[in-house]
Amino acid sequence: MxxxxxxxxxxxxxxxxxxxxxxxxxxxxxxxxxxxxxxxxxxxxHNSGVIHAGVYYKPGSLKALLCKAGSRSMADFCAEHGIPVKVCGKLIVATEEAELGRLRELYERSVANGLEVKLLDGPAAREFEPHVAALQAMHVASTGITDFxxxxxxxxxxxxxxxxxxxxxxxxxxxxxxxxxxxxxxxxxxxxxxxxxxxxxxxxxxxxxxxxxRIVPFRGEYYELKPQRRDLVNGLIYPVPDPQFPFLGVHFTAMIDGNVHAGPNAVLAFKREGYRWRNVSIRDLAESAGYRGMWKLGRKHWRYGLDEMRRSLSPKRFAASLARLVPEVTLADLTPSGAGVRAQAIRPDGSLVxxxxxxxxxxxxxxxxxxxxxxxxxxxxxxxxxxxxxx
Known part of the structure; x- marks a missing residue:
């Protein structure tokens, strides 16, 4: 048998x-x-279809090893089966002096992970993305997009x-x-x-x-650029992330269907499949709120959570975050798009896996x-x- x-x-x-x-x-x-x-x-x-290169992950970790190999095997699988795929590269952008050290650390981590990356000054970054604001940037050649x-x-x-x-x-x-x-x-x-x-x-x-x-759901909300403003973004533009969190910050993604997504933020969802504020599950919310790991996480990072909630509730704040990367973007250029929910595992001590x-x-x-x-x-x-x- x-x-x-x-x-x-x-x-x-x-x-x-x-x-x-x-x-x-x-x-x-x-x-x-x-x-x-x-x-x-x-x-x-509900994700944006990015084939990640493996930039952010600790050398030797499963994420680093499997993402690098996966970026190749996923692109090959898509090509073999006629699924649209494009290896377009992306920019990770430092917009202020305080981010330059973190960008250098990210570059060194990327090199340790065996990735093809290049540090650029502002003018060189604008050769890839003419509308970007950058003191420095890192270009990641092997990042791609598809339809998962x-x-x-x-x-x-x-x-x-x-x-x-x-x-x-x-x-x-x-x-x-x-x-x-x-x-x-x-x-x-x-x-x-x-x-x-x-x-x-x-x-x-x-x-x-x-x-x-315990799985705790975090909702990531998106906007997208209106069709007449899509020319502001050629490919993928990301901020330098906060290393304390697995979230990458609001960013721009030129998607395989031609749309340009902007986001996501990261707010606690009130339901494990809660794609809107009004989606509430008493069971799911009680499990999150009653979990000691969530309380410990909240005590440590409540300011971060409050900022994300404010950005969720204020389109103007959301647009201002995007304008740090591309200053020409205004609220009038954005239209609401969908949302995704991230299944984030949290340990009892409050640490994010x-x-x-x-x-x-x-x-x-x-x-x-x-x-x-x-x-x-x-x-x-x-x-x-x-x-x-x-x-």
């Missing part, structure tokens, strides 16, 4: 993992469970062609040692992989694991922290998971 694999979660990491299993074990019995009626509905379907939702659809098609099952509209209600309970029946398994994203900690607890972290967190528990693997750059890294995360299963 072939080994039975059940993957919980039909986002890009779950689908890539199922695809990798079929590549390595063509006779395996593979089932993907997704509670929504389409794949890639949440984190994957389309990647998910292609992966799902490949899975079905390969004999796997992709069960949509199927919610997991319980997990036993040898079977998964759903609202549409029981599914036996020999190996379980939890790629449930925003609900990964809950699925881990259903499976009898102790995740040692800053690397991918993938834990083996018997015949189960739990992906407990896989926010950005997980989409970029997804094909490599899948290899890493399958290697763990084989160990």
């Amino acid at each position: 072939p080994s039975r694999y059940v993957i919980v979660g039909g986002g890009i990491v779950g689908l890539a993992t199922a695809h990798r299993i079929l590549q390595d074990l063509p006779d395996a019995d593979v089932t993907v469970l997704e509670k929504e009626t389409a794949v890639g509905t949440h984190q994957t379907g 939702a389309q990647v998910c659809r292609v992966l799902a098609e490949l899975l079905v062609k390969g004999g796997a099952q992709v069960r949509l509209g199927t919610r997991v209600t319980g997990i036993r040692a040898d079977r998964v309970l759903t609202d549409r029946g029981e599914i036996p398994y020999d190996t379980l992989v939890n790629c449930a994203g925003l609900h990964a900690d809950r699925v881990a607890r259903l499976a009898g694991a102790d995740p040692q972290v 800053d690397d991918f967190l993938i834990v083996r528990h018997g015949r189960q693997v739990h992906v407990l922290n896989a926010p950005s750059p997980a989409a970029t890294s997804s094909l490599e995360i899948a290899k890493h998971i399958v290697a763990q299963l084989s160990a």
